[in-house]
Amino acid sequence: MAQNVYSEAEEKLKVEDWKVIFRLWKYTKPYLPILILALVLIGASTGLDLLPPLLSKMVIDDYMNNEYTLVVIHEGDSVRFIDTEEGTFSLKQSESGDYVVTDGVLQYPITREQLRELRTEDLNGIGQLAFYMVMILISLFFINYGQVFATSYMGQKITHGIRVDLFSHILRVPMRFFDTNPSGRLATRIANDTENMAEFFTSVITSIVKDVLLLGGIIIIMLNLSFRLGLITLLILPVIAAAIFLFRYFDRLAYRKVRTRLAIINAFLAEHISGMSITQLFNQERRKRDEFDGVNKNHFKSLLEQLWVFAIFRPLLDLLYYITIAVVVWFGVKGIVGNVLEFGVLVAFVSYIDMFFRPLNDIAEKYDIVQNALASAEKIFKLMDEKEEIYHPEKAVPSSFEGSVEFENVTFAYDGEHNVLKDISFSVKPKEKIAFVGETGAGKTSIISILTGLYRIQYGTIRIDGKDIYDYNLQGLRKKVGVVLQDVFLFSGSILDNIRLFDSSISREKVISAAKYVYAHSFIEKLSNGYDTMILERGGTLSAGERQLIALARAVVFDTDILVLDEATANVDTETEALIQKAMERISSEKTMITIAHRLSTIRNADRIMVIHKGSLVESGNHEELLAKGGIYTDLYRLQYELGDTA
């Protein structure tokens, strides 16, 4: 039962491979020289990889197994052997390794010194070939190293490019997008999926290209060494390839099963650890233990299935290898006996067959990685196709605003359906102090969301200094409107950087004077490293009030002309509270100030109070006027300010 419930939905992605590859190519282009270099290095390394068996063959055929035609000359007690074309004697090695000179009838022993003299060329030849091999080894080392480095470097750089593009794109999509896409998922796209793509470059280019070249090279060399023997080997090849691909196929199936069941285990665990108290409260420990055992056993069984796939196929491949070798040796021996094949060729064949299995296996293995990488690429590009917000950079923004704000028949819904603000109209004069009040969920904070066009309104017009906000460069406009939210967002970084938002063109002095202006200086000074104190865990160690002071300093540092502030309701001590009030008082003398008010002092100090109720603007006026009315404001006032601490 449990597995039905937790079974993982098969994730199926239609990969339009070619389109994706084409888009990838655009990012690859700048690194074309490195790509070419990598390919050249791969070619060179493949070529060198193929050489050692050939050299071994040469050592055996040309030097070790060299045929000699000798003439035997008797000189007193000793014999001398001379190598001439017309000789009738030959060198034969006995089972103990010792050589004799024989013509089939007569037989002379030959001393080591005599052999050394006779076979100087062979000895030198072996030495020379050994030297070549060392050279090959050394160059292979450098070439392989260079190639791995070049491809990885390229992969990393390309991925970096894609990541930076994707990130800057995401910051430009409209705010609404972030409401429906969890930040965790977006972060996965930007960080992990791009990472998968880096695999694509290293795997595809390094492995697959090399594997294909290697296979081709081996086949060509084999056919050249001995056409007959090569052909016989090639006849076995499809069987090997089939076995390997079959193995990979079964392995993939088994692996998917393992992965799905592991996911079930993990889902079960995550859920039951979180819900442990329920299991315990209902005394269901035994049942849950058995359920987990079922899930766990299922996973174990699938692991064993996977193990059997490996247990059978891996030795099977080895068996195939030995059979191939046996067949090749059998035909090879026949060829040698029939004098149509050199001895070393057979040895070389054995080495090449050895080399044959690896690339085949590799290609089958890389298939999944490539699929994965392409799937990630597709997800990334889909995100890149998301429409960006239009900032109208061509439109102008004055160097400073007078600060008048006007809403005319504004209706707004976050999702386009359920209106949170209904037909709201009001106007704010430059440097006026406005307080919005209303119940939680009445729609007050939405005013902040639409004021600078973060969200698009459905109907109506918002004007700043008499001009529709969409007739400004939005990015420029936003720089002039300071926003302080209830829960102030802090980046990891120093307090200094959080105030100037990492804009290093703003000097430390300016930041400090802004902090002093909003009375944030004294508490910052008291922190362990003052302005250089690092913010940890999104500023969890600072109180909500202190964070608002930092946000106020931000608004001052950025020379904003309008300030919108949503007062923090909780976690503000009275001392900080007083500082915020003083700061607001100071700021409001220079800027237009719109506050979502939760404090009595704020509404008392406001020039005008606007009451929002269920998305509509229902009352407005100053504190005394509204209280005298005895309407919704009166209730709100009692609720929020007189009975404030009874929730």
Add this chain to the structure above:
Amino acid sequence: MIRYFLKQNWYRYLIGILFLISVDTLMLITPRIMGSIVDELRSGVQDMEYIGLLILAVIGVAFGLFITRLFWRVFIMGSARRFEYYARKTLFQKLLDMPPTFYDKTRVGDLMARFTNDVNAVRMAMGPAIVMTIDSIFLISVTIIAMGSFTSWELTWIAIIPLPLLAVVSTFFGRIIHKRFKKVQAAFSNLTDTVEESVSGARLIKSYGIEGLRNDTLSEKSDSYVQENIKLIKVWGMFFPLIQMLSMLGSVLATLFGGQMVVLGQLTLGEYVTFTSYLGMLIWPMTAFGWVINMVQRGRASYKRLLEVLEEKNNIVVEDPVSLEDFNGHISLKRLTFTYPTGNRPVLHDIDFEVIPGSKVAIVGTTGSGKSTLAKLIARLYPVEKGMLFIDGYDINRLPPEVIRERIAYVPQETFLFSETIRNNIRFGNMKLTDSEVEKYAAIASIHEDILGFPKGYDTLVGERGVTLSGGQKQRVAIARALIKQTPIIVLDDCLSAVDTETEKKILDSLKDSQGKRSIVVVSHRLKAVVDADTIYVMHEGKIVERGTHHELVENGGLYQRMYERQMIEEKLKED
């Protein structure tokens, strides 16, 4: 844990190891046969029948290898996977026994990591590491002996000179690679943090138009990640080419010296061929040597982390247990003061509290006043000092948790439903419950109608793969789930907050009606729902500040009265 597992499974390992040793031994035969073929070819006699026989022998050995390889894998790797199963089972059993205090201080993610990464690391040490150790030690020594005795000791010593370097290189590089890899991971999580924080802070970024600056920051982090990667590649990219070079250096030495020996008659060509095959067989176990060391180290660290969990102590201890045959359900708290085991300040002070069997008691008060803690203590979720909390006159420390839980149904504040059908969620405490009974309790909890409205009724799955229930629906399912226990006492810990006042009142009333004698303890922040309670306790900052019936408390003009007034205004505003 490992010791116990090995006691149960040692024979599997033994059989596996025997198979592994057979594999290694069989592997030594083939190169010799090949050598013999070569020598036979060169002897001049060239007996094809004999050669044919030798080739058949190669195939025979190959089949032998097939069988032995199959079985060592099944036995050794199978045991390692059996261990994985066993470790998870043991861990989960442990978790089932741990009290809430343990879960308060342990993150789910951390426990999950132990279940996955650590179990895996230990498994690796118990499977592949064992294989590689035996392979390395046995194969290396046997192969060297075979090389020396079948061919030439002199050549053997020369050719294996570079091989120990393989072990050194793989250990050394393995360590550096691991170190740099960790740095890469750190840089990666740094990058992920920046991305996540920027996406979460998108609103702030847009509000101040600082998209460009953020791009620079990301670019910088991504770049340092790339740099760390490149640093890793600098070492990692060298590793395999270096291994390749070292291992081939041995065969070059074999070619050079072996070749000369063949030329000078000190070695036959067949012996030379045998020798080079043996040499090839040494490369893998030498390289594996370094990996084994690293794998065992990681396995040991992970095993420690597993033991950490397994050695946790349960802090709910039962002393001098009582079985509570006849249960009345009289609860009394006497001057109870309580501090969470993880905290340092008391959250409840001097609480005097009483539930008379069959009565309805309400706990109300300001946020964070300790209402919930009080309810949790009654359900024995946390350890209480002796002499403060009594049930039917017995100190709660004498009552085992399961005994209490059979008699007191506690419904927690956070509703947790399992990703199963609604039916199974309701009958969680008793899977034998019939459909009609399930529906009966669902009706009492006012959720029956809602459930019928779902596409699959009671068979609807809860959670991501099924229907997303509203907060209120979840809470009502949780009430139904608690009701099936038919306990004499039910404790509702503010668990109807997402249900409207009318429904909450209706549910609370029906709880009382269904069982005339049931005691109900309800924590609520909605006073209107509990106006008819027999006693209402009002809490503020960890103390009981008022007690009485609704009317008495309103008359009193204290905290309760202000709270009540506040809620009346709120309601009026909603209706406007």
